[in-house]
Amino acid sequence: MNRKTGMADTAALRMTGIERRFTQGDRQLTILDQADFFVRPGETVALVAPSGTGKSTLLQLAGLLEMPDAGEITINGRQCGAMNDAERTAVRRTEIGFVYQFHHLLPEFSALENIMMPQLIAGLTRAEARDRAAQLLDYMRIGHRADHRPAELSGGEQQRVAIARAVANAPSVLLADEPTGNLDPETAGYVFEALDALVRQSGLAAVIATHNHELAARLDRCVTLHAGKVVDATAAAAL
Ligand SMILES: Nc1ncnc2c1ncn2[C@@H]1O[C@H](COP(=O)(O)OP(=O)(O)OP(=O)(O)O)[C@@H](O)[C@H]1O
Numbered sequence: 001m002n003r004k005t006g007m008a009d010t011a012a013l014r015m016t017g018i019e020r021r022f023t024q025g026d027r028q029l030t031i032l033d034q035a036d037f038f039v040r041p042g043e044t045v046a047l048v049a050p051s052g053t054g055k056s057t058l059l060q061l062a063g064l065l066e067m068p069d070a071g072e073i074t075i076n077g078r079q080c081g082a083m084n085d086a087e088r089t090a091v092r093r094t095e096i097g098f099v100y101q102f103h104h105l106l107p108e109f110s111a112l113e114n115i116m117m118p119q120l121i122a123g124l125t126r127a128e129a130r131d132r133a134a135q136l137l138d139y140m141r142i143g144h145r146a147d148h149r150p151a152e153l154s155g156g157e158q159q160r161v162a163i164a165r166a167v168a169n170a171p172s173v174l175l176a177d178e179p180t181g182n183l184d185p186e187t188a189g190y191v192f193e194a195l196d197a198l199v200r201q202s203g204l205a206a207v208i209a210t211h212n213h214e215l216a217a218r219l220d221r222c223v224t225l226h227a228g229k230v231v232d233a234t235a236a237a238a239l
Helices: 055-062 085-095 111-121 126-139 155-166 185-202 233-237
Strands: 013-024 027-039 044-047 070-075 096-099 173-177 205-209 221-226 229-232
Touching: 013 055, 027 055, 027 205, 027 221, 027 229, 044 055, 044 185, 055 173, 055 205, 085 096, 096 155, 111 126, 111 155, 126 155, 126 185, 155 173, 155 185, 185 205, 221 233, 229 233
Parallel strands: 044 205, 044 221, 096 173, 173 205
Antiparallel strands: 013 027, 013 070, 221 229
């Protein structure tokens, strides 16, 4: 429920009044300062900001991997601040998918098995997990690579497997931190396209941090970080 309007919160992810401070030596850094952010179901948001301004920090907090110093994070209307570790882990496992700059696939397992893994952990049968993994690989146009291990795949293929794995348990929020940052421009373009298509087809809410303005422009909305706050990128250009 939105406290101001009294209406049900329709955002898949909402961050309100987020503070995040770090100590570096004798310096106190305020990376996020009363930051507000939201993303709706089915919406794709690009997070484009200079290096070191707090993109990864924001995504880590959104994914409940770290706790803010102040503020509230709500996922599908559930406030996560007062949850214990087990509750937060459960929300993270069921509601959130992550993609990073590096694929982090398990090297000794095939592409198919890597995508089956989170589903098996979530309690699906091997047959169910296999079917869904195969579907996702087909959707990402790498069905023919199902039995290959990560080392036998190209960078773009590895990243498409990592994306498929991130959505295997049908999360409602996808958080991607520089998902194409390690790829050449052409490969980055088609991996980004595959990610965008998958996100739109599954109707999930996606936040994609990228340094690539051209790719960011393809998404529904673009935000940046300025003085610790999340601001509309068009408005920020005028600052
Ligand atoms: N655990 C930590 N302890 C101390 N400082 C930290 C910690 N995590 C992040 N920082 C600092 O917070 C700032 C923001 O870091 P963050 O990784 O979120 O930036 P970023 O925008 O994602 O950068 P990049 O685009 O280079 O990945 C940086 O100055 C970083 O050094």
